[in-house]
Amino acid sequence: METRFKHSYCPNYFSLEDILATQERVLCKVEKSVHGLGCLDQSTENEDLVVGTTLQLPFWLAFPLSQTRVRVVSVELPKIYKEAFREVLTADASIVDLSKLGRYFYEFGSHLTKLNHRDSSAINTMLMNAFKDRLRVLIDWAQNLCTDISKVQRLDTLEKELYLEGFKARKELIAWLSEGSSKMCASEMVVNHKKRKRAVVDI
Amino acid sequence: MDSSFGLDNEVALSDDETVTVQQVLETLENAWLNEKFSPELLPHQTDIVDCMFEQISGMEENLEKVDQSDIRVEIHRMELDRIRYVLSSFLRTRLEKIEEFCTHIIEEDSTRDPDERYLSPGEKKFAEEFQNNIEQHFERVALRHMPLNVQKYDRQLMKVEPNLKSYVFLRARSTAEGLMLEGMDDTDEPLTMVKDSQHMALYSGVASLVKNGTLQLI
Amino acid sequence: MFGQKGLELIKELNRTPDVLPPFNDDVIRQVLEEMNALFEQNRMDLDKEKDANYAGVHVRHASLERNRRCLLAYLYNRINKIRQMRWEFGSIIPPEIKYNMCEPEVQWFNNYNKILATYMRGIGNKHGLNLTLDRQPPKELYIEVRCLEDYGEYEMDNGDVVTLRKGNMYLLPRGPCEQLIRQGILQHITD
Structure with missing residues (x-):
């Protein structure tokens, strides 16, 4: 079945993954008071955000506020990107449960390096190496039909997608090798649509 | 019936170039593969496409005139189907890229000389109308209801670009x-x-x- | 926190990647309301005096941009799905799906139809080519199919007419069947 043109993963303005990745939170320290927006800090009744307050903000907000001419907040790196944890990942990245620690681990990590923190290049290196280590395991699973759900659940979102792609590719290869590519099928959308229709009627 | 099925026929691609149909087909197949695997839109091949179309029509006409029970008719029909598949797939891939990277492609092409453009005239019209369709949709459903300072469709910010680092x-x-x-x-x-x-x-x-x-x- | 409603739209699409959910008028309206409220606040702050609440203005502006991004991404991704439907369902969308589309989306689809048709007609020096066909490399001229739904009379390219009844098997030319197979009316039998 001829598939639509597929290009490599490249988040853009409209990417759902990128929007969700930038929703991840970072700990921020307020450096310039913000009038009337005390509501951003749920632990205080204050009408304003006072200098010195620390609070969690989503990255999409924290980043521009840390880059203003007079810095409004300073951002602290999340624990899993700090040195101590980086060492754990360098030791053996494949055992870490990313679904619990960071469902957008790589994307969010890449965004964090924009903060130009002194650890930024170390984070980059760590992300790349961790990805390489875990990818090896992923490829193995996809090729050898790993059916252990608990293992697959420990992947972050990007890895899960890659795993599913690998799985699909393997299926397609086997189909091509055994029956050739000549069987025409109903389009996926049509099949799903019919299934849902039947389900609705059955209810 | 011509046993070589017309693939050895010569065609004039341009004023100073004559090639066989077989060569045109090969060029088309190579262009098709390139387009399939390249992350960006490549220069158009309208000459080849138009030429191939002429040839297909000619061959189809020839087939109609021949005794239909001849087994070679089926084989030649199949050959025509396969050529049509390659053409279709080639143009489809281009169209998908044009839809995906609309703004980027139009912008890039506007900086090129007319005879170096990547979009064919038909594709250019398609791209511009497609871009309009999307922008108008955004405008109608969302942008015009937004505050003044964010109402304008920001092409630079919202451009989707191909990943050339694939x-x-x-x-x-x-x-x-x-x-x-x-x-x-x-x-x-x-x-x-x-x-x-x-x-x-x-x-x-x-x-x-x-x-x-x-x-x-x- | 600002931008929560916008995020809701994104999560809705992310939850069901295969389905087009009903157009969420309600949440969209709330996002736009939040955007306009933020803008008003900023305008009032800036009117008061220069540099007043510098930080607050930045917070609200970032939230405005975020809301815009979520809203446009919601529309964009829905349009993408609808665009795909032209290639999978043909030029007529099933009523159950159309029900989930808003009026502008239906219009977008109709426009897309026209733009696509004009382009296809002009291919090959006005020869025309239907790009929604020939989706697979052809391997044989005739194929065996089973009819999954009562379709009635179907006229093929060569003028022959065949009556397609549910449950029956037919041996038909590949080309004319392709469209019906993709639409789930016929099933290609290979074994």
Whole structure:
């Protein structure tokens, strides 16, 4: 079945993954008071955000506020990107449960390096190496039909997608090798649509 | 009936170039593969496409005139189907890229000389109308209800661009020496790709070589 | 926190990647309301005096941009799905799906139809080529199919008419069947 043109993963303005990745939170320290927006800090009744307050903000907000001419907040790196944890990942990245620690681990990590923190290049290196280590395991699973759900659940979102792609590719290869590519099928959308229709009627 | 099925016929591609239909078909197939595996839109091949169409019509007409129970008719029909498939797939892939990277492609093409453009006239019209359709939709449903300072459709911010840093598989169609690809620095030796050797490379480094025919994407 | 409603739209699409959910008028309206409220606040702050609440203005502006991004991404991704439908369902969308589309989306689809048709007609020096066909490399001229739904009379390219009844098997030319197979009316039998 001829598939639509597929290009490599490249988040853009409209990417759902990128929007969700930038929703991840970072700990921020307020450096310039913000009038009337005390509501951003749920632990205080204050009408304003006072200098010195620390609070969690989503990255999409924290980043521009840390880059203003007079810095409004300073951002602290999340624990899993700090040195101590980086060492754990360098030791053996494949055992870490990313679904619990960071469902957008790589994307969010890449965004964090924009903060130009002194650890930024170390984070980059760590992300790349961790990805390489875990990818090896992923490829193995996809090729050898790993059916252990608990293992697959420990992947972050990007890895899960890659795993599913690998799985699909393997299926397609086997189909091509055994029956050739000549069987025409109903389009996926049509099949799903019919299934849902039947389900609705059955209810 | 012509047993070679017209593939040896000669066609004039341009004023000074005559090639066989077989060669046109090969060029089309190579262009099709390149387009399939390249992350960006490549220069259009309207000459080849139009030429192939003429040939297909001619061949179809010939087939109609012949005794339909001749087994060769079926085989030739199949050949025509396969050619039509390649044409279809080629144009479809281009269309998908145009839809995906609309704004980017239109912008880039506007900076090129008229005879170096990547979009064919039909594709250009399609791209512009497609872009309009989307922008008007955004305008109608959302943008016009937004506060004044964010109402305008910001093409630069919202442009979707192809990932030129994807990796591609390629084959050298002729020996290429003295290659300096992206990512190599001054201390690296220039590369040589021997004819018919296969490689994997970063697309942005080999894009120009693909477009000038030295390398073939596979 | 600002931008929560915008995020809701994104999560809705992310939850069901295969389905087009009903157009969420309600949440969209709330996002736009939040955007306009933020803008008003900023305008009032800036009117008062220069540099007043510098930080607050930045917070609200970032939230405005975020809301815009979520809203446009919601529309964009829905349009993408609808665009795909032209290639999978043909030029007529099933009523159950159309029910989930808003009026502008239906219009977008109709426009897309027109733009696509004009382009296809002009291919090959006005020869025309239907790009929604020939989706697979052809391997044989005739194929065996089973009819999954009562379709009635179907006229093929060569003028022959065949009556397609549910449950029956037919041996038909590949080309004319392709469209019906993709639409789930016929099933290609290979074994």
